Amino acid sequence: MDVRFSPAEEAFRTEVRDFIEKNYPAHLRGVARSEYDSREDFLAWHRTLYKKGWVAQAWPVEYGGTGWTATQRYIFNEESAAADCPMLLPFGLSMVGPVIYTFGTPEQKKKYLPGILSGDVWWCQGYSEPGSGSDLASLKTKAVREGDHYIVNGQKTWTTLAQFADWIFCLVRTDPNAKQQEGISFLLIDMKTPGITVKPIITMDGSHEVNEVWFDNVKVPVENRIHEENKGWTCAKFLLSHERAGIAGVARSKRAIIRLREMLAMEKIDGAPLISDLEFQRKVAELEIDLHALEYTELRTLAGESSGKGPGLESSILKIKGTEIQQRITELALEASGHYAQPYQRDLGDNEHVGPDYAELVAPHYFNMRKTSIYGGSNEIQRNIIAKMVLGL
Amino acid sequence: MDFSFTEEQTLLRDTVRKFVQKAYAFDTRSKVIRSDAGWRKEVWKEMADLGLMGAAIPEDNGGLGGGPVETMIIMEEFGRALVVEPYLQTAVINANAIRHGGTAQQKEQWLPAIAAGEAICAFAYAEPQGRYNLADLTTTAKKSGRDFVLSGHKAVVLGAPYADYILVTARTSGGQRDAKGVTLLAVPKNSKGITTRDYPTVDGLRASEVMFENVTVSPDFVIGEVDNALPLVERITDEAIAALSAEAIGAMKVLNDATVEYCKTRKQFGVPIGKFQVLQHRMVDMFMNYEQSVSITYMVTLKLNESAHERAKAASAAKVQIGKAGRFIGQQAVQLHGGMGMTDELNVGHYFKRLTMIDTQFGNVDHHLKRYAALTDDKAAA
Numbered sequence: 001m002d003v004r005f006s007p008a009e010e011a012f013r014t015e016v017r018d019f020i021e022k023n024y025p026a027h028l029r030g031v032a033r034s035e036y037d038s039r040e041d042f043l044a045w046h047r048t049l050y051k052k053g054w055v056a057q058a059w060p061v062e063y064g065g066t067g068w069t070a071t072q073r074y075i076f077n078e079e080s081a082a083a084d085c086p087m088l089l090p091f092g093l094s095m096v097g098p099v100i101y102t103f104g105t106p107e108q109k110k111k112y113l114p115g116i117l118s119g120d121v122w123w124c125q126g127y128s129e130p131g132s133g134s135d136l137a138s139l140k141t142k143a144v145r146e147g148d149h150y151i152v153n154g155q156k157t158w159t160t161l162a163q164f165a166d167w168i169f170c171l172v173r174t175d176p177n178a179k180q181q182e183g184i185s186f187l188l189i190d191m192k193t194p195g196i197t198v199k200p201i202i203t204m205d206g207s208h209e210v211n212e213v214w215f216d217n218v219k220v221p222v223e224n225r226i227h228e229e230n231k232g233w234t235c236a237k238f239l240l241s242h243e244r245a246g247i248a249g250v251a252r253s254k255r256a257i258i259r260l261r262e263m264l265a266m267e268k269i270d271g272a273p274l275i276s277d278l279e280f281q282r283k284v285a286e287l288e289i290d291l292h293a294l295e296y297t298e299l300r301t302l303a304g305e306s307s308g309k310g311p312g313l314e315s316s317i318l319k320i321k322g323t324e325i326q327q328r329i330t331e332l333a334l335e336a337s338g339h340y341a342q343p344y345q346r347d348l349g350d351n352e353h354v355g356p357d358y359a360e361l362v363a364p365h366y367f368n369m370r371k372t373s374i375y376g377g378s379n380e381i382q383r384n385i386i387a388k389m390v391l392g393l
Numbered sequence: 394m395d396f397s398f399t400e401e402q403t404l405l406r407d408t409v410r411k412f413v414q415k416a417y418a419f420d421t422r423s424k425v426i427r428s429d430a431g432w433r434k435e436v437w438k439e440m441a442d443l444g445l446m447g448a449a450i451p452e453d454n455g456g457l458g459g460g461p462v463e464t465m466i467i468m469e470e471f472g473r474a475l476v477v478e479p480y481l482q483t484a485v486i487n488a489n490a491i492r493h494g495g496t497a498q499q500k501e502q503w504l505p506a507i508a509a510g511e512a513i514c515a516f517a518y519a520e521p522q523g524r525y526n527l528a529d530l531t532t533t534a535k536k537s538g539r540d541f542v543l544s545g546h547k548a549v550v551l552g553a554p555y556a557d558y559i560l561v562t563a564r565t566s567g568g569q570r571d572a573k574g575v576t577l578l579a580v581p582k583n584s585k586g587i588t589t590r591d592y593p594t595v596d597g598l599r600a601s602e603v604m605f606e607n608v609t610v611s612p613d614f615v616i617g618e619v620d621n622a623l624p625l626v627e628r629i630t631d632e633a634i635a636a637l638s639a640e641a642i643g644a645m646k647v648l649n650d651a652t653v654e655y656c657k658t659r660k661q662f663g664v665p666i667g668k669f670q671v672l673q674h675r676m677v678d679m680f681m682n683y684e685q686s687v688s689i690t691y692m693v694t695l696k697l698n699e700s701a702h703e704r705a706k707a708a709s710a711a712k713v714q715i716g717k718a719g720r721f722i723g724q725q726a727v728q729l730h731g732g733m734g735m736t737d738e739l740n741v742g743h744y745f746k747r748l749t750m751i752d753t754q755f756g757n758v759d760h761h762l763k764r765y766a767a768l769t770d771d772k773a774a775a
């Protein structure tokens with residue numbers, strides 16, 4: 001047992017820190033992703049890392065990955081979060097990319113992986129449907145084979161950032177008569193194909209992050225299918241376990257707690273900084289302790305992964321605890337802001353803002369973060385997984 | 394022991410419920426909160442016509458002569474509909490300030506106007522530095538001949554964009570946080586020297602930052618005693634807390650009913666999700682949180698006219714219970730609705746947002762836990 005970093009790892013940390021310092025776009029520093037103005041804002045950091053060869057941290061070297069160890073990835077994440085770098089969009093890099101290099105044909109790898117790496121092609125995830133959320137395998141969007149095409153009909157929903165997407169990866173039903181999981185295929189669909197309509201869904205915090213995606217007789221070449229027909233569930237399960245692994249967000253939560261502490265130093269209670277308030281000190285301490293434990297749980301998982309076990313069932317713990325902590329941080333920021341949590345300032349002009357800067361988005365963020373216990377397999381579903389698969393109940 | 398409502402009170406509830414059902418369909422509300430005005434004058438007028446504005450104002454002053462229970466009934470129904478008009482600020486807070494602190498002449502001047510829906514009032518108690526301490530005031534009212542000259546900045550004054558009058562707490566003497574030296578003034582919003590910056594709030598209301606710059610206020614507009622208004626301010630905020638608690642239980646009830654209904658109909662894995670025991674227990678906890686909140690709302694409502702000490706304890710207790718229950722019920726209602734709970738389109742998020750913001754009004758859970766603890770401290774009592 002040893003959790004110290006080697007001199008080589010420390011040198012790597014310095015290299016990462018220097019690179020970020022020199023290259024991170026100044027105009028995005030400290031700007032939350034929900035406040036980005038344009039597609040380019042989302043992609044700026046991705047492109048910078050791509051040029052450096054650092055964008056696909058978890059991919060094998062042969063496909064353009066960094067070949068970093070789990071520890072190096074951990075260090076990179078820490079440094080990026082500490083410098084307020086945005087999270088890279090997961091849909092290409094962490095979701096469909098690994099599916100393609102794991103299950104795709106050589107032609108498919110050649111066609112799709114470069115665009116994911118460069119950021120030129122924006123992907124979105126078409127899994128959920130109005131009737132199929134937690135019970136994903138019940139999905140109904142159907143793809144009927146006609147010669148060398150599938151004709152796709154149905155509706156996906158909650159599709160994150162589909163308004164910017166060039167391509168969507170979808171789970172579709174190709175055999176309505178088979179057992180649920182055995183009649184599903186994994187299709188890549190160009191968003192410009194005729195018959196696709198994207199409709200915005202506004203969330204309660206006022207942002208446009210998710211969408212409905214409708215398919216009306218959309219013609220998709222059979223060669224866009226990854227893996228065998230009716231074997232899409234294998235890809236889906238593979239992808240879901242990858243999605244969960246990144247979701248703990250330890251480094252980001254660490255950074256968010258630092259920001260929370262900064263805010264508590266500025267907000268006053270009876271003339272003294274709020275952080276001098278015993279109640280508040282306790283709450284922040286409790287949160288930090290939770291996060292320490294989660295960090296070590298994640299490190300244990302990573303160590304297991306390095307020894308070849310792959311992201312295991314522990315990833316459900318990371319998802320549950322990680323999201324609970326993220327939500328709690330926004331809850332405390334909201335509490336700390338007092339009256340100035342109330343103004344809704346997104347639509348105000350530049351000179352119309354009120355209250356301290358740190359309070360401005362606390363309420364929208366708090367509302368928005370409720371999503372984290374719902375998506376990526378809800379926290380109830382994650383607990384079901386642990387109960388069944390780990391405890392054998 | 395009797396927790397039943399009188400015939401008149403039941404009738405009042407029916408009247409209010411029918412009124413909001415008609416005037417406050419969820420879609421209508423959604424349009425209104427997005428409109429430039431943000432509220433509806435005709436709805437305000439109808440509230441007055443139905444007698445709601447004067448429900449707790451004495452008959453001699455043009456009201457219906459009710460009390461805290463009537464206010465509770467109205468606020469609970471308003472909570473069910475997420476009413477955005479500044480009823481609390483006008484018909485509860487300002488009316489109470491004048492009832493308890495006003496001279497006969499002030500009562501004659503204000504109360505009938507409030508009851509008739511002709512005076513719209515806001516309550517400017519919070520300041521940027523003051524958090525929830527009602528006495529932490531940098532706004533000053535300096536004596537100048539007979540008049541007072543008011544200067545300062547009041548934060549997040551709900552209802553101020555529509556208000557004719559703003560009830561302001563200001564320091565007339567003493568240090569920034571002294572209990573003594575607080576004075577309450579009802580200032581016409583069109584007075585020279587007042588500027589406002591208006592904005593929407595995250596829960597669909599409207600508020601303003603209100604800046605006073607050497608505003609001359611005649612002594613006729615001082616409510617209660619000069620320098621000694623803090624007890625009055627505490628009383629009207631405790632009463633406001635009781636009313637807010639009633640609003641909160643109205644909102645909680647809607648969320649609980651909607652969640653149970655949704656879990657009965659939403660199917661995943663071939664069964665209604667309400668069949669999953671973990672969700673059943675969650676809804677049972679939501680239900681218990683609601684029932685406890687109803688109980689404490691009754692408690693505070695019934696104790697409003699007891700000693701200041703008892704009243705304050707009850708109000709703080711209620712604010713803590715409502716704050717905690719509102720958070721739990723709001724979060725779980727969203728969670729159990731899954732993605733749908735996150736949308737702006739469904740009503741659930743709107744009730745969640747309102748319950749969240751109720752905790753930030755007149756002191757949050759932490760503030761009132763401390764206040765309660767201080768009030769029940771043996772040493773303090775001895």
Ligand SMILES: Cc1cc2nc3c(=O)[nH]c(=O)nc-3n(C[C@H](O)[C@H](O)[C@H](O)COP(=O)(O)OP(=O)(O)OC[C@H]3O[C@@H](n4cnc5c(N)ncnc54)[C@H](O)[C@@H]3O)c2cc1C
Nearest residue numbers: 125127128133134158159160371375378380728729731732
């Ligand atoms: C902001 C946001 C972004 C999203 N982005 C995407 C995206 O990009 N692509 C995509 O495909 N999907 C996306 N989703 C969808 C997300 O994956 C689903 O919302 C999620 O799977 C839950 O499904 P549901 O919303 O239909 O809720 P339901 O499955 O109907 O669940 C409702 C409630 O029932 C509970 N429940 C369900 N089954 C059980 C059970 N067996 N035991 C106990 N409790 C249960 C759930 O935990 C939840 O609390 C997103 C969702 C959100 C909110």
